[in-house]
Amino acid sequence: MTSTQAISRRVLLPAIGVAMVLAIWEATVVFYKLPAIVLPSPFAVVATLVDLVQTSAFWRDVGVSLYEFVVGYAIGVALGVAVGMLVGERPMFRMAATPVIESLRFIVPFAWIPLTILWFGTSYAGKIALVAYAVFFVMVVSTARAIAQVEPTLSRVGTMLGMGPWRLAWKVHLRAAAPMLASAARAAAAIGWIAVVAAEYIGASAGLGLMITNAATSLTTSVVIAGMIVIGVVGAGVSALIGAASRAWLDYR
Amino acid sequence: MSTNLESLATLARSPHATTGTSRAHEGELVVENVFHRYVFAGRDTEVLHDVSFRIAAGQVACVVGPSGCGKSTLLGLAAGLLRPSAGTVRWDGTPVRLGPNPHLGMAFQQPGLFPWMSVRKNVAIGLRTRGYDRREARRIADEFLDTVGLHDFKDAYPRHLSGGMAQRVGIARALALKPRLLLLDEPFAAVDAFTRLKLQQEFKSLLALSRPTVLFVTHDVPEAIALGDLIVVMSKRPASVQTIIPVAREERDRASPAYARKLAETLACLGVTSDMT
Amino acid sequence: MATPAIAAHAPPRLSLRALRVVLGVAGVVVAIGVWWLLSRLLAHGGGVINRLPPPLAVFYELVHYARGDLWRDLVFSLRVFAIGWGVGVVLATVTGLVLGRSQLLGDIFLPIVEAIRPVSSIVWVPLSIVWFGFGLTSKVFLVGLAVYLVVIVYAIDGSRRVPPDLERTATMLGMNEWQRFVSLVLPGTLTEVLIGSRVALMAGWGTVIVAELVAADSGLGAHLIGVEQSYDVPAVMAAMICFGLAGFVMNAAFSFVERRLTPWRHDHATETS
Ligand SMILES: Nc1ncnc2c1ncn2[C@@H]1O[C@H](COP(=O)(O)OP(=O)(O)O)[C@@H](O)[C@H]1O
Ligand SMILES: [Mg+2]
Numbered sequence: 001m002t003s004t005q006a007i008s009r010r011v012l013l014p015a016i017g018v019a020m021v022l023a024i025w026e027a028t029v030v031f032y033k034l035p036a037i038v039l040p041s042p043f044a045v046v047a048t049l050v051d052l053v054q055t056s057a058f059w060r061d062v063g064v065s066l067y068e069f070v071v072g073y074a075i076g077v078a079l080g081v082a083v084g085m086l087v088g089e090r091p092m093f094r095m096a097a098t099p100v101i102e103s104l105r106f107i108v109p110f111a112w113i114p115l116t117i118l119w120f121g122t123s124y125a126g127k128i129a130l131v132a133y134a135v136f137f138v139m140v141v142s143t144a145r146a147i148a149q150v151e152p153t154l155s156r157v158g159t160m161l162g163m164g165p166w167r168l169a170w171k172v173h174l175r176a177a178a179p180m181l182a183s184a185a186r187a188a189a190a191i192g193w194i195a196v197v198a199a200e201y202i203g204a205s206a207g208l209g210l211m212i213t214n215a216a217t218s219l220t221t222s223v224v225i226a227g228m229i230v231i232g233v234v235g236a237g238v239s240a241l242i243g244a245a246s247r248a249w250l251d252y253r
Numbered sequence: 254m255s256t257n258l259e260s261l262a263t264l265a266r267s268p269h270a271t272t273g274t275s276r277a278h279e280g281e282l283v284v285e286n287v288f289h290r291y292v293f294a295g296r297d298t299e300v301l302h303d304v305s306f307r308i309a310a311g312q313v314a315c316v317v318g319p320s321g322c323g324k325s326t327l328l329g330l331a332a333g334l335l336r337p338s339a340g341t342v343r344w345d346g347t348p349v350r351l352g353p354n355p356h357l358g359m360a361f362q363q364p365g366l367f368p369w370m371s372v373r374k375n376v377a378i379g380l381r382t383r384g385y386d387r388r389e390a391r392r393i394a395d396e397f398l399d400t401v402g403l404h405d406f407k408d409a410y411p412r413h414l415s416g417g418m419a420q421r422v423g424i425a426r427a428l429a430l431k432p433r434l435l436l437l438d439e440p441f442a443a444v445d446a447f448t449r450l451k452l453q454q455e456f457k458s459l460l461a462l463s464r465p466t467v468l469f470v471t472h473d474v475p476e477a478i479a480l481g482d483l484i485v486v487m488s489k490r491p492a493s494v495q496t497i498i499p500v501a502r503e504e505r506d507r508a509s510p511a512y513a514r515k516l517a518e519t520l521a522c523l524g525v526t527s528d529m530t
Numbered sequence: 531m532a533t534p535a536i537a538a539h540a541p542p543r544l545s546l547r548a549l550r551v552v553l554g555v556a557g558v559v560v561a562i563g564v565w566w567l568l569s570r571l572l573a574h575g576g577g578v579i580n581r582l583p584p585p586l587a588v589f590y591e592l593v594h595y596a597r598g599d600l601w602r603d604l605v606f607s608l609r610v611f612a613i614g615w616g617v618g619v620v621l622a623t624v625t626g627l628v629l630g631r632s633q634l635l636g637d638i639f640l641p642i643v644e645a646i647r648p649v650s651s652i653v654w655v656p657l658s659i660v661w662f663g664f665g666l667t668s669k670v671f672l673v674g675l676a677v678y679l680v681v682i683v684y685a686i687d688g689s690r691r692v693p694p695d696l697e698r699t700a701t702m703l704g705m706n707e708w709q710r711f712v713s714l715v716l717p718g719t720l721t722e723v724l725i726g727s728r729v730a731l732m733a734g735w736g737t738v739i740v741a742e743l744v745a746a747d748s749g750l751g752a753h754l755i756g757v758e759q760s761y762d763v764p765a766v767m768a769a770m771i772c773f774g775l776a777g778f779v780m781n782a783a784f785s786f787v788e789r790r791l792t793p794w795r796h797d798h799a800t801e802t803s
Binding site: 009013014016017018020021037038092095096097098099100103104106107108109110111112113114115117118119190194197198201202212213215216219221224225228231232235236239 | 549550553554555556557558560561581634637638639640641642648649650652653654655656657659660661732735736739740743744754755757758761763766767769770771773774775777778781
């Protein structure tokens, strides 16, 4: 493939696609004379977005959602990797824990939202617990699986070099499992971020989820769409950040 | 057979281990009626069936036998990585403990390098776990990497190495620990024939320096004769010791008729007749 | 001579499975025991978690719900789910085939799909309510979207993965475009779609929960919000268990069907741990 062809495939055609979608969107709004309540024009959404980022309330919502996410995520990853390592390293523990973990795993995090509201009210703690729960299960299952797949020779080498079981688990197994953990951490971040948003729909005093449900209730649809874009961008940013961090960590590959 | 062993033991050349108030069994590896079976996914495979032999301090024993007969398993038992199903493996007169053993250095059949560490760190890490400080560990690692001819690859990651180079790192890692018991599992298998001869030379001179007790698995009978004080010939699985062949110094000279006789003798034990010219 | 010694040292074979069962049961018992203990300790605590009922209370509530409205609610939720799932799978298959087989359309629209895909359907909940209200339509839209976003990847993948040797065979046999499509492209795509549809089960079911929690007019989620608003913790936990059980049953049933339909395929995703 020549480079002009490559440019046309990677840049030109996708640009045409985006332009087409926007044009159809705008044309629909104009042609059917849709009120902004139903569907604002793309320009209105952009204008709303520009207005939004100049308000402090918006940044407060972003900050609250991110705070809930980051704290919950950190707790969930730490606990999930720790328990996942126990499950992966200790067959007895694995046999005892598997049924409990498997049955809890089927209660998707969203189903916990009402309970977290009863327990924690609309405070941050409820969302943090929810994110931690969601992230925890992703990390437990992936960590245990990754540890089980570590090349057995590496364990033998570690023992030969004088490492006891703790050191072996920490220095060899965890490190060898790192590539799988990194991709799990990324998947867990996506799930955790959505859990925050969903929890904020149902009971929150601040946050992006609350912002767009409030906008939906007051029928300011352009704010709803702008908020969706922001949620998507933040989610993508978090994912990219974790991806970059793990690449830096895994530079030997 | 056992008389051979005893005479070899008394013949042992100035064993370093017997300095000072020596215990009788210091530096001696004894495999005593060892059985081993793997139980995996409901299948039960007997691999070793009543294996016994003894290596005196400072001696090199080469293990040869058909592939899959349990040579690597035997090394795992001697290293304390596996527990025998029955029987005992003794080092220094006491049964080998399961788990890390500080007297030990081992090079594995798959090199087993840590992919996230540079070559140098792969060699130094064992020294670090055994209490050397960072600088000293690094210096020793460099020294042994030079010995195996990898001075240009110290900062490379394992994925940049060929199979033979990775195996040499594995050997350097085992030697750098300056072990009293050295276990090598087909260490030169992935190395080209020319480098292999050079490494054998290097290896011999390194052994002459510290005189560890060595258990050396190889497929290569000439190599076994060149390096071993005795050759342990294993039978097919479930394996037991078929013969133990002592190797005298003059039999190592590849130009001598004694060498040719030894080669024919050993190959005959492995079921290869020598009239195939 | 050492044969008896071997027998003594050989690991007893049957016990591994038995050990797994015993330990698994022990794990569940311990978990429920800890729950019970916590509920005792926190019963008069007055801290944040002073609303943890004992396991038995939740069990009674579960029985009570199962004798009452559970089946009505479950049917509502499952209907939303089934319609949305079906619509999502069909649309994803069709667009996947088009975008996967047409290079031009793929180049134009795939980047857009890729950009939207990571944004979960959950984010669309408020907009969907603005557009379609609180009824069935908005929930079907959300579930369909969730399923669509998962399955489309599998459909595109499957539509592009025709083995080259089969392609050559087809040329040799003189197949026309349509025959080629029906006998080569479609089976491969449908196989992948089948896998995607099961992966999409949990995404779709999770979306049902959120949609019903937010637009609470009927179904398990509406019940869950109802009991939550009357501070009935045992009922909330019973409803959660119902959600989990329903998800489990759907997953198991679909795995079974999938294995029946594609016996040649060893699907690793079926394993859960
Ligand atoms: N961890 C294991 N589980 C089950 N069987 C094994 C395991 N390791 C080795 N074996 C089996 O034991 C036999 C001997 O293996 P090994 O000691 O590696 O032989 P060798 O090194 O002589 O080629 C082989 O048949 C092999 O398949
Ligand atoms: Mg081997």
